[in-house]
Amino acid sequence: MSKPLEVLLLDDEPIVGKRLKPAIEKIGCVVEVFEDPIKAVERMDQKSFDILVTDIRMEGMDGLQVLDHVQKNSPRTKVIMITGYAKMDLAREAMGQGVFDFIAKPFRPDDLRKIILKAAKALGVPMDFPSQDYESTEP
Template identity: 45%
Template sequence: MDQTQEENMSPDKLRIMVLDDEPIVCKRLKPALEKLGYEVDTFTQSPEAMHQIQQTSYDIIITDLKMKEIDGMQFLTEAKKRHPGTEVIVITGFATMETAKQSFQKGVFDFIAKPFKLSEIQEVVNRAAAKIRGPAA
């Protein structure tokens, strides 16, 4: 795994977790988001990601919905329970209104259907970051 556990990170840098069992998604999202100044950890195995959120918190979690082992809905429910301040962005190929609605009910920040544009996800992440920083600023 290529997650980094920096103790002395910049207070400005928001931490983002990307969870998708497609390695290419992780591989491509990581540099695209790092370019915007975020600190990005990526996971392709949901149990590992689950383990990780028990240890540390993330500002933004980007997760696929349908995965082997623990599915995205279960994962984001757990993440929201642990850290209610975490904004969750759902990406999935299983784009139906039903799942979208369901994820919104869980307090999901936004919902992005695969295939998506990198600019699209960058824009949503920026909006989520603005929301996180907004009240603090």
């Protein structure tokens, strides 16, 4: 069995981390949750993560700045952006800067799990979790 994917989840709203952490763990990932982008970046300097799931609008450092930091220090990490302020221009900007995927809040946990499975495949570590294994398990 391959090593589980390491995921860092960054969102300044505590409820997001609280809800998404178990949802992502369900597909076998190891998840660390952060609400402060500065602390998240410090953690990423200590440890390399396979996937970063980050909000865009945050105090202190926004998601695009976090993305920039990750690309310089850990180019292998796949970055998934989640935002409640999705607009076409922002989506294009994020995509142009190299995010792996972009999703608007609110979304179903299953939507994020599908993106993580896609990212795992792109990382060369495909995860074997057919959709029906975890569908409809979340509110």
